[in-house]
Amino acid sequence: MDVRSQISMLFHLDKCIGCHTCSIACKNIWTDRKGAEYMWWNNVETKPGTGYPSKWEDQNIYKGGWKQDGTGSISLKGSGKYKGLINIFHNPYLPLLEDYYEPWTYKYLDLIESPAGDDQPTARPVSLVTGKEIDIKTGPNWDDDLSGTPEFARHDSNFKNLTSAEKEAMFQLDKMAMFYLPRICNHCLNPACVASCPSGAIYKRGEDGVVLINQQVCRAWRMCVTACPYKKSYYNWNTGKSEKCILCYPRLEAGLTPACMHSCVGRIRYLGVMLYDADKIKEAASAPEDELIDRQLDLILDPFDEEVIKNAKENGIADSTIKAAQTSPVYKFVKVWGLGLPLHPEYRTLPMLFYVPPLLPVMASLSDANNGEQAGKLDPIAKFWDRNTLYDTSTDSIWGTIEQARFPLKYMANLFGSGSEGIIKEVLKKQLAVRLHRRNVTVGDIEKDFVEKVLKDVNLTPELADDIYNMTSLAKFDERFNIPPAHREQALDMLENTGDLKGSAGFGFKEKPVRGL
Amino acid sequence: MALSNNFFFIGLPYMALIVFLIGSIYRYRSSKFTYSSLSSQFLETRKLYWGSLPFHWGIVFLFFGHLTAFLFPRSVLLWNEVPIRLVILEITAFVFGIMTLVGLANLFYRRLSNPRVRKVSNYMDIILEILLLTQVFLGLWVAYGYRWGSSWFSIVLTPYLNSIFLLNPQADAIFVLPLVIQLHIIFAFLIIMIIPFTRLVHFLVFPLSYLWRPYQKVIWNWDRKKIRDPKTKWTIHKPTNN
Ligand code: SF4
Ligand code: SF4
Numbered sequence: 001m002d003v004r005s006q007i008s009m010l011f012h013l014d015k016c017i018g019c020h021t022c023s024i025a026c027k028n029i030w031t032d033r034k035g036a037e038y039m040w041w042n043n044v045e046t047k048p049g050t051g052y053p054s055k056w057e058d059q060n061i062y063k064g065g066w067k068q069d070g071t072g073s074i075s076l077k078g079s080g081k082y083k084g085l086i087n088i089f090h091n092p093y094l095p096l097l098e099d100y101y102e103p104w105t106y107k108y109l110d111l112i113e114s115p116a117g118d119d120q121p122t123a124r125p126v127s128l129v130t131g132k133e134i135d136i137k138t139g140p141n142w143d144d145d146l147s148g149t150p151e152f153a154r155h156d157s158n159f160k161n162l163t164s165a166e167k168e169a170m171f172q173l174d175k176m177a178m179f180y181l182p183r184i185c186n187h188c189l190n191p192a193c194v195a196s197c198p199s200g201a202i203y204k205r206g207e208d209g210v211v212l213i214n215q216q217v218c219r220a221w222r223m224c225v226t227a228c229p230y231k232k233s234y235y236n237w238n239t240g241k242s243e244k245c246i247l248c249y250p251r252l253e254a255g256l257t258p259a260c261m262h263s264c265v266g267r268i269r270y271l272g273v274m275l276y277d278a279d280k281i282k283e284a285a286s287a288p289e290d291e292l293i294d295r296q297l298d299l300i301l302d303p304f305d306e307e308v309i310k311n312a313k314e315n316g317i318a319d320s321t322i323k324a325a326q327t328s329p330v331y332k333f334v335k336v337w338g339l340g341l342p343l344h345p346e347y348r349t350l351p352m353l354f355y356v357p358p359l360l361p362v363m364a365s366l367s368d369a370n371n372g373e374q375a376g377k378l379d380p381i382a383k384f385w386d387r388n389t390l391y392d393t394s395t396d397s398i399w400g401t402i403e404q405a406r407f408p409l410k411y412m413a414n415l416f417g418s419g420s421e422g423i424i425k426e427v428l429k430k431q432l433a434v435r436l437h438r439r440n441v442t443v444g445d446i447e448k449d450f451v452e453k454v455l456k457d458v459n460l461t462p463e464l465a466d467d468i469y470n471m472t473s474l475a476k477f478d479e480r481f482n483i484p485p486a487h488r489e490q491a492l493d494m495l496e497n498t499g500d501l502k503g504s505a506g507f508g509f510k511e512k513p514v515r516g517l
Numbered sequence: 518m519a520l521s522n523n524f525f526f527i528g529l530p531y532m533a534l535i536v537f538l539i540g541s542i543y544r545y546r547s548s549k550f551t552y553s554s555l556s557s558q559f560l561e562t563r564k565l566y567w568g569s570l571p572f573h574w575g576i577v578f579l580f581f582g583h584l585t586a587f588l589f590p591r592s593v594l595l596w597n598e599v600p601i602r603l604v605i606l607e608i609t610a611f612v613f614g615i616m617t618l619v620g621l622a623n624l625f626y627r628r629l630s631n632p633r634v635r636k637v638s639n640y641m642d643i644i645l646e647i648l649l650l651t652q653v654f655l656g657l658w659v660a661y662g663y664r665w666g667s668s669w670f671s672i673v674l675t676p677y678l679n680s681i682f683l684l685n686p687q688a689d690a691i692f693v694l695p696l697v698i699q700l701h702i703i704f705a706f707l708i709i710m711i712i713p714f715t716r717l718v719h720f721l722v723f724p725l726s727y728l729w730r731p732y733q734k735v736i737w738n739w740d741r742k743k744i745r746d747p748k749t750k751w752t753i754h755k756p757t758n759n
Contacts, residue, residue, distance in 0.1 A: 081728055089573040090566050094558055097633075129560065130632045195732035198724035206737035216549035219722055220556040237637060240555035281733075516551025517641040517715055 002278040003301060003312040005321050006189070006209035007252065007271065007483070008352040009261070010330045010340050011182055012472060014359050014431070015268040018180035020044050020141065022260035022269075026184075029259050030246070035238025037103035037128050040140060041245035042260040044182040047415070048156040048170070049143045051181075053099040056231040057344065058157040063093040064229030065192050065347030066285065074286045074348055079196035079223040088198065093226045097237070101138045103128040129237070147178035158414040166408045177406045179358040181415075182268070184260060185232040185245035186343070186351030187211050189276065189299065190285040193244070196227030201242075207486075208273075209352065210247045215513065218242050229347035239513050253486035261481060270471075272328025272482040273321055274335075274352070275301045275312055285348045292345040292418050299350070300335055303328075324484035329471055330354065337468055339427055346418040357416050357424060359431040430458045434472075437465040519692075525703050526688040530681050533710035540713025541721055554719035560633040568627055572620025578613040579656070583670075587678055590671030597668050606667050611660050618653045625650060645708075645715045652704040658697050674702075 026042040045051040059065060063078025076083070078093040087093075106123035114121035127134045143152035148171050159167055169175060187204075191211050194202045201217035202224055204210070213224070213233070218241045224233040225242060233244040248258035256262070261269040276299045284295035301308045303325035312322055325331060333356065334340035340354030409421040409428075417423040433454045440451045455465060471479065545552060558565050586593050597603040625646045628638050660666050673690050680687040691702065712718060 085724075085727065089569045090562075091558060094562065096558075096562055097560055130636050132632060190733070194734055198727040199722070200724070200727070200730055200734055203734040203736045206735050216552075218553070219719055219724070220553045221724065222556055222558065225559075235556075235559045237557065237559050239550075240553040241550075511548055511550050513550060515637075515639075516548070516553055516555065516718075517639055 001301075001308070001311045003275050003308060003315050003317060004206065004209070004278045005273050005275055005312070005317050005325065005484075006187070006352050007247065008187070008209070008274045008330050008334075008354070009184075010270040010272075010333045010354045010356065012268045012270070012333075012356040013179055013181065014356065015266040015472075016044070016180040016182055016358075017266045018044055018046070018145070019265050021263050021265045022182055023140075025259040025263040026245075029248070031243075033238075034128075035236040036234070036243060038097065038100045039234040039236075039243065041232070041234075042182065042184045043141070044180050045141070046143055046145055046147050046152075046178050047181045048147050048153040048158065048178065048411070050152050050155050051143075052140070053095050053231050054138075055155060055157060056095075056229075059229060059347070061093075062095060062226065062229070062231065064227060064231065065349060066190070068286055068289075068348065072286050072288075076192055076196055076227055077229075079192075079227045084196060084198055084221070084223045088221055088223075091222050091226055094222055094235075095225060095231060097129070098137075101140060101142065102134060102136075104134055104136060104139075107133075145178070148173075148176045153178075158411055160414065161419070162408060162410055166410070170406070170408065170411070175406055181343075181355075182260075183230065183232070183343070184353065185211065185228075185247070186230060186349065186353040187245075187247060189278075189281050189296075189350035189352060190348065192227040192229060192347070192349050193224035193233045196223040197221070198223060202233075205249075208249075208252065208484075210249050210252070211244070212246055212249070213242055213244055215239075215241050215243075216511075229344065229349060230351070239515050241513075252483060255483055255485065257481040257483065267475075267480065270329040270333065270475075270480045272330040273325040273484055274328060274331050275303050275308060275317070275322070275325045277301055281350065285350055289346055289418050290420055292348065293341065293420075293423060296342060296345060296350050297335065300331070302335070303331065318484070321484040324482050328482050329475070329480060332467070332471065337430070337464065339430060339468070341416040341423065341427060343416060344418070345416075355416060356431070357412055357427055359428055359435075426458070430460060430468075433458045433460055434465045434468045437462060438469050522688070522692045525699070526677075526691045527681075527686045529703065529710075530686075530706050533706040534681075536710045537712050541718060544713050544718065545721075552718055552722055553716070555637070555716045557634050557637050560637065561627065561631050564623060564627040564631065568620050568623035570620065571616040572624055575613045575615075575617030575620055576653075579610070579617060582610055582613075582667075586667060586670045587675055590675040593667055593671050597665070603665055603667065607660065607665055610667065611657065614653060614657045614660060618650070618657060621646065621650050621653060641711075641715045645711065645717065648704060648708055648711070652701065652708060655697060655701040655704060659701050663695060663698060 023040055023042045023044055027040065030041060031037070031039045040052065043052050051057065055061060056064075059077060065077055066074040067077045068074045079087070079091075104125045104127050106125055108123050111121050111123050124133050125136050126132060143149070147153045153171070154167075170177070187209055188211065189209070191202070191204060193213075194204060194211060197213075197218075198221045199217050199219050201214045201219070203212060203214070205212065220235070220240045220242070222235055222242065224244075225231070225235050227233075228244075233242055235242050248256070248260075251258060257271060261271055280295075280299050284292075284299050287295040303309070303312075303322060309322055313319075330340070334354050339356045341357060342351045343353070343355055345351070409424050412424045412428075413419055413421045433451075436446055436451050436454050437460075440446045440448060455462065460468075558569075596606065628634050628642065628646065663669075673694070677688060677691055691699065708717075712721075
């Protein structure tokens with residue numbers, strides 16, 4: 001057992017309101033520089049939709065991630081030792097600026113300095129790359145909230161195995177649903193970006209698992225951009241170096257939360273330590289597709305287990321880190337409650353950012369509230385909001401509602417279950433059970449026996465359900481973010497004075513990040 | 518005449534080699550950040566395909582061809598003993614030369630015509646591309662006009678280059694060569710000299726070591742086994758690997 005620690009994350013999608021505060025926080029700190037304008041280390045996309053960069057999930061185009069051949073060994077899909085070096089002069093799978101968008105600004109000065117005339121002056125858009133006037137074709141979050149539109153939603157690659165009837169059902173005006181998917185680098189356990197870098201510039205930090213690109217070693221071979229199936233490694237066209245989310249490691253080391261998490265308005269984000277067994281990474285990453293999630297969860301170790309603690313100590317993991325692992329909210333969501341799932345586990349990078357799949361858009365539907373029995377079930381507040389319709393999460397034939405969900409389970413399974421609907425259903429049922437339990441506690445209009453049966457069905461106790469509810473809805477800042485001390489006293493130069501170096505590429509060196517000749 | 522000859526074929530080579538060596542090492546040590554291939558594929562890919570691929574594969578072949586003639590002159594002569602083999606070698610080399618030239622011309626055109634690529638070009642890129650274009654053109658001229666280069670290279674140029682590297686320069690044979698060949702030699706050294714001041718440094722850091730490193734890479738800020746042991750001294754623990 002080779003115990004290591006990883007700072008991992010959990011996003012509770014039911015709570016994301018799609019406000020993009022996270023993206024802006026990140027942009028303001030890290031990517032408002034020349035060459036990085038188009039990068040969104042944190043982005044929030046609307047699902048169904050094509051995302052950013054456009055159709056990033058379609059690995060037939062981008063060739064990201066790992067593939068497993070029949071024998072059970074894995075190799076990088078579009079890069080790797082041989083393919084990477086052969087394609088080094090021209091990488092056929094490289095996403096281009098057009099696949100993201102061409103960054104622009106406006107000629108604001110024209111508004112003020114134009115000579116007086118009959119027409120209102122306008123501020124024409126100019127490209128931030130060439131400085132020339134451009135016609136804007138797409139921009140950041142161009143498809144925001146456009147689920148249902150032919151250009152975007154229908155090109156979502158997660159529809160691949162849905163029948164056209166199922167697909168069409170999703171686009172009916174009165175059934176249309178959507179949810180938001182915030183994404184950052186997953187700081188994977190089997191990172192494809194690291195494996196694809198010919199220069200060896202990308203590495204995973206042993207202490208906390210943050211994946212970083214050494215700006216002094218990167219030589220613009222661009223393979224990581226192809227290899228990362230989540231397209232979270234970006235090429236800075238100005239400095240000629242690739243860059244990616246650094247999980248705000250300078251903040252983490254100082255005990256602060258990453259900026260995107262800190263600013264999250266919906267409080268959907270959780271961050272905490274998990275201990276894992278590095279010996280089993282390869283095995284887990286090469287598992288058959290339907291076992292991928294289970295194997296990945298098996299990697300994550302029980303921080304209360306004596307054996308694990310002993311091995312962790314032998315491996316130099318600090319006591320404070322072990323303690324943080326025991327109190328980690330992510331560990332609870334993922335391992336104890338079984339609510340967190342990785343995004344697209346079939347890419348085999350073992351992402352360490354987990355998602356609680358959204359329940360509401362999946363199962364709620366609008367129904368007529370005045371039809372007798374239903375109307376009687378409404379609580380007074382709901383009636384006050386809207387007399388005629390009910391946002392129906394009704395309790396009869398409880399698991400049936402999930403089967404007939406507005407979002408076909410298959411779609412959700414393509415995102416979070418590597419195709420297995422069973423796994424998704426399990427998680428949604430649990431969430432629904434917690435809801436019913438709380439409804440029973442607070443409103444009391446549901447039979448107690450019924451709730452008990454429901455909880456038992458999903459292996460929850462009322463206590464566990466309350467824990468889930470507390471962590472989901474009431475948790476304060478310090479409960480959501482559990483950051484172990486970085487022990488900088490033991491590594492004095494882990495980080496230099498950040499203030500001195502703002503505007504530089506990374507904190508490790510003092511050279512200005514100026515493009516070379 | 519003798520003076521300028523001495524300068525071009527003895528002085529310049531040494532100057533070039535010294536500038537190249539010191540310059541590249543100094544740049545590597547003092548501003549590693551600038552060591553990059555500065556790829557612009559992200560901004561424009563179609564034209565790059567028709568430029569970068571023929572140019573790079575062509576120049577790699579030509580580079581190793583020249584290197585072989587320099588390092589193993591006898592094997593080359595032995596190979597060339599059979600005329601048909603000589604012709605095959607020369608034609609192949611010539612084809613690669615054409616490929617390189619076409620690739621370069623495409624790259625040059627792309628650099629000037631595409632507004633995005635222009636934005637990320639600097640004057641050294643232009644100088645370098647002009648030098649390379651001239652050099653490849655001269656090379657093709659030599660190959661076509663002064664046959665058969667692969668044979669006389671081993672007899673004339675190998676001893677000359679050897680004498681340079683052995684610090685006992687013997688350039689008399691070069692002085693009497695046709696001007697085109699002399700120019701080809703001069704440009705070669707010029708290009709070597711400007712390597713540290715251009716993006717050419719990227720070939721010095723070509724990542725061959727990728728072939729034998731493990732795919733995954735983990736770096737520790739300190740030696741994790743020793744750090745917990747109170748008896749270890751405070752001074753160890755700089756980053757180690759995996
Ligand atoms: S999400 Fe992409 S960039 Fe981040 S660690 Fe995984 S493979 Fe690398
Ligand atoms: S800040 Fe939070 S709620 Fe808002 S879009 Fe980002 S993840 Fe969603």
